[in-house]
Amino acid sequence: MQSRLNPASLVICEYCDAVYSRTPLKRREKAHCLQCGSELYRNARVDIDVMLALTLASAIMFVIANCYPIVELNMSGLSNRATLWDTLLFTLDSNVGVIAVFAAASAFFFPLIQILLFAYVLIPLRAGRKPRAFIGAMHALREMQPWSMVEVFMLGAVVSVIKLTAVAAVAAQIGLWGFATLTLLLTVLSSFDLQDLWDQSEALDA
Amino acid sequence: MNNSSRARDLKLISCHACGLVLDNQEELRHSRCTRCDEHVYTRKPNSLSRSWAYLIAATILYIPANLLPIMLTTKMYNTLSSTIVSGVIDLWQDGAWDLAIIVFTASVVVPILKLGLMTFLLISTQRKSTWRQRERTKLYRIIEHIGHWSMLDVFVVALLITLVHFNKLALVQAGPGIVAFAAVVVLTMLSSMSFDPRLIWDTDEPKSSTPPDNGQTNG
Numbered sequence: 001m002q003s004r005l006n007p008a009s010l011v012i013c014e015y016c017d018a019v020y021s022r023t024p025l026k027r028r029e030k031a032h033c034l035q036c037g038s039e040l041y042r043n044a045r046v047d048i049d050v051m052l053a054l055t056l057a058s059a060i061m062f063v064i065a066n067c068y069p070i071v072e073l074n075m076s077g078l079s080n081r082a083t084l085w086d087t088l089l090f091t092l093d094s095n096v097g098v099i100a101v102f103a104a105a106s107a108f109f110f111p112l113i114q115i116l117l118f119a120y121v122l123i124p125l126r127a128g129r130k131p132r133a134f135i136g137a138m139h140a141l142r143e144m145q146p147w148s149m150v151e152v153f154m155l156g157a158v159v160s161v162i163k164l165t166a167v168a169a170v171a172a173q174i175g176l177w178g179f180a181t182l183t184l185l186l187t188v189l190s191s192f193d194l195q196d197l198w199d200q201s202e203a204l205d206a
Numbered sequence: 207m208n209n210s211s212r213a214r215d216l217k218l219i220s221c222h223a224c225g226l227v228l229d230n231q232e233e234l235r236h237s238r239c240t241r242c243d244e245h246v247y248t249r250k251p252n253s254l255s256r257s258w259a260y261l262i263a264a265t266i267l268y269i270p271a272n273l274l275p276i277m278l279t280t281k282m283y284n285t286l287s288s289t290i291v292s293g294v295i296d297l298w299q300d301g302a303w304d305l306a307i308i309v310f311t312a313s314v315v316v317p318i319l320k321l322g323l324m325t326f327l328l329i330s331t332q333r334k335s336t337w338r339q340r341e342r343t344k345l346y347r348i349i350e351h352i353g354h355w356s357m358l359d360v361f362v363v364a365l366l367i368t369l370v371h372f373n374k375l376a377l378v379q380a381g382p383g384i385v386a387f388a389a390v391v392v393l394t395m396l397s398s399m400s401f402d403p404r405l406i407w408d409t410d411e412p413k414s415s416t417p418p419d420n421g422q423t424n425g
Binding site for chain 2: 007008010011012014015016017018019035036037038041070071073075076078080081082086087088090091094095096098099100102103106107135138139142146147149152153155156157159160162163164166167168194195198199202
């Protein structure tokens, strides 16, 4: 190659290493790799207002989902109800305590930290500045993403309810609806590409 | 098909964390991203051996995960133990076929698919196969996105043991199989995360004018 291209105008497919030069996209357009078909980038501007709104809604829903019981079970006059934390503490005391540690991380701590970090990053970005620990927060968000499993816990709660209807009177409680809504919110929130946030934050430095 | 310019040949690296494209003219081995300070590399370090290690560990644990009971159900002094597969069969026989399909997919199909497809991807990549690279890359993307759904049974067991504890009347206890099963899911996730899909496309020597890098003697 005679002259070097400006790296900032390039995009590299993370799945097959093909190099492309970026072209502006229209709204809702996506660029796909010609070689392997993976998505390269979307119409770049992430809407910080929308992301922040989703983050705050998730925070509220997180509190609701965790404060109220998820399921109540009645059997011969006896009843048991469980919140997420009841489940975690009970499992911790059982013969499979290690499961509780995993469940606590993936269904409680990681989603909670994700919500807090999104708020920490987005509130200053919206005001036009970068938070002090921007880099660390963004790395933590990316690394936690695959281990945050609110949606799987939600489906697990639904499966448990249906399984129990065969043997006892079960009732879904507010907590279950809270988790269902939280799942939706977090799914939309994590569909935003963090790499676009990096690009946008760079514009603040310039 | 293989006519696109590749970043490796142009000595470019894209940061896996923030997507910034960096110039790697000096072929730095341990450089950091100028924007996000992450270590950048042309390929994930020791990708294939790390991916194999996690995959083999997962395959071994898959045996106790399926043989050991995941749940012990006591009803009127009668204790029944159920494994992952027998749990699905029970659901089917109870008439909850929709639920049986969901649990069967998450607990049986997805783990087997992940173990099988990762083995296939690792072997075909090691052999530098040029067979259906595009489809194999797509397989990898699918594996990457479905893996965590297998945790379904783990959450179900945790909820059931918490809800159903009415002494001798009705009691659900967890069995050791569920720990092995959770470990299988975590290990297959680590295996697919360690795999570098760009290796699927590294079927020829770098098209570069400089002598090929032998990967060991650089320091």
